[in-house]
Amino acid sequence: MAGAAHRALPAQHDPATRLTPAERKFVAWLNAHKTRDQVLAELEANLQVAVEVELATIPIYLFTYYSIQRDAASGEAIDPVQAFANKAGGVIMSVAVEEMLHMSLSANVMYAMGWAPQIYGKAPAAYPTPLPSHNPVGPRGPNGETAELIPLSRLTFEQLWHFLQIEYPEPLDAPPQDRDWQTIGQLYSYVRCLLRTDWLSDADFQRGAAAAAIQPYNYSPNNVDTLYPTGKFDPWKPAPPAPRPGWSDSYPSAAAAADYTNRADSHAGASQLLCISTREDALLAIDTICDQGEGYPVPNLGAGADDDPSKREQSHYVKFLKLQAQFAAYGATTETLADEPSPPPPQLPAIMQDQLDQAQLVIAFPDNPTTDSYPPELQPIARFCSACFQYMLILTETVYRVPPAGQKLFFNEGLHRSMIWVLDKYIRTIREIPLGNGQFMAPVFENLDLGERKDSFAGLTRFGVEAVNAAQALANTVPPNSSMATIYGDVAYYAALATGTPAGLAPGKRPLVDVRPYWSE
């Protein structure tokens, strides 16, 4: 996070972070050399960059997340390798959830200032990818490389290094940077300085109605996927306050074994997902983003290891570093880690990549797949993955156009269903499709063109029908009752579930909401 500050005494919530000396100097320079119009133009451009940076991280983290088999063993049979895989999944998902929060926060700041955040079609164009405006050269990685290029890759020691590249904490009193930024914290530091100039007042944050912004009630820090069991548990034991069961009391219940990766107090301001109507709100939103990513700043030291007053939630950087530190390779790594927070010792029990691979707890995904890299018969199936992803981005943009009274229902029926019930299950299904070379089909998150936003549901439907047809054609090539027939049937089911087309394939299920009414002005 940008610069040193002090942790406030317990209060309603943390105040906005104090400016560092470097930031104070830069704000004075901005006040002296920039006009109001220039400050506003830079804010619009940099907030859009921030939205795209947050967006870029989501496919990267999700790709690795979906390479992990988290619960191949039931609670009573979890071994250390399975436990690590499950923990890795929980940790990565906990960060992905907060990246969605960060994108929403930056988008809410934009919206409050009168600018429509652009998300549809703004994911990275190809992988490995630089993050938008990132300095192409960074700290040395485990293989000696310094390129800031992030791949889509399965869970490995090296991929966790790339996660660290994304979340690398900024040094003490680092300069604000709007291009070739070294750390995300320095990009947000630049935005913070623009927000702090004398050219702005609270009225500048009231050009988009706070009631129409993405509301706090849509965000929850944890869900069953951000949790992980700390070890073996008794899957039959009821959750507390149930009385002790009559059978042998060997392992704890799932509830007692669960570790929560995110915490409800890991935010500045009144809530995690802030709506913006003042300058202070915007600054607090940026504090939440920076603290969660890189850690709460410790005075005269730099980034801390945690991001919450209760000190129970680690920053993204520390979460990933501690995962990496459990790989056996960590002990001999030559990667360049930040001085603060200080690197952890190797975590035990040490895990070898071979153990994860041999147990098939990390699926053999190809690196950086594209639709075109898959065999022609699988390409429509891959393409629908991107179509669903893009439609989710349009749904996010559409939230700002939904009358506030209907936002909760729209969010549930649009975003939640598309994330949890369509895309999540679709990816879990396609990753069962063998590619014939020892690898399995992996998701793609391409900037697929669904047409104009008002027509995008029709575009999604078109790609869905193509996926259904491809899956059904493949099903006809395998024995009717085989596991592959079931998998192809499931692909068709989820593609049809999203749009209700072809009719009858997902009976009794409601399709995703069509955004057309909100874009037909």
Added chain:
Amino acid sequence: MTKHAPDHSSTPSVLHQTVRAGALPAPGVPTPRPFPYADSPPFPATIGPQPAGMPLHACMGLNSCQGSDRFGTRGRPDTGQPNACAGQGYCATATDHTCHVQNHCRNQGGCGLYGTAEEMDNPGNNACQSLGSCATPINAERFSTNGPNQGKSVWARARAVFEHGVWPELRQELLSGQTVSAAQPLPETLGLPPAPFAQTGPTYLWISDDNGARDNMTACGASGLSGAGGCS
């Protein structure tokens, strides 16, 4: 077009699949012994006929009237007796669903896996379609992942919310309505849920028929912590 044979209406087969090869012990083995629910009727996989005009509900002990539970007006198969009154029913009568926001109607959402702190503090107490939270029935092992009930039983919270919030309001609505039979008891104080489950709600051990029918319900999530199968 190939007709997709498996019944996808509630539990797609992908929720039970894994690409992992190799021998793994059967999930849940060994099961607790002796089987704690030997004296209880088996979990009914299908929902029986319901009293006309009465609200559906999300889980055991959350029913509003006599004969309203999973066995319905036909009653338990072993005794032929329907449950006697509100709060005593066996399990959900709302259409089974496996995930957040899939509920069809008011008060039919489960809770605990996905959702906000507020939703998780109000299981079985949602306003309408798509505003409920998570799978039904609410298995006893399930705990809230957010909010003041974090780490604690979702079913126990649902029962408390029903007893102190939903039922008093619902009872008044039913008493003032025109559709309820005069014979239908609508007591001010709820009856106790069926004995073996009175403090826990329906356990997955019972729902899965002693681990023999794990497909009887599925709860979503990949961490293996939902307590009722998962989607790996």
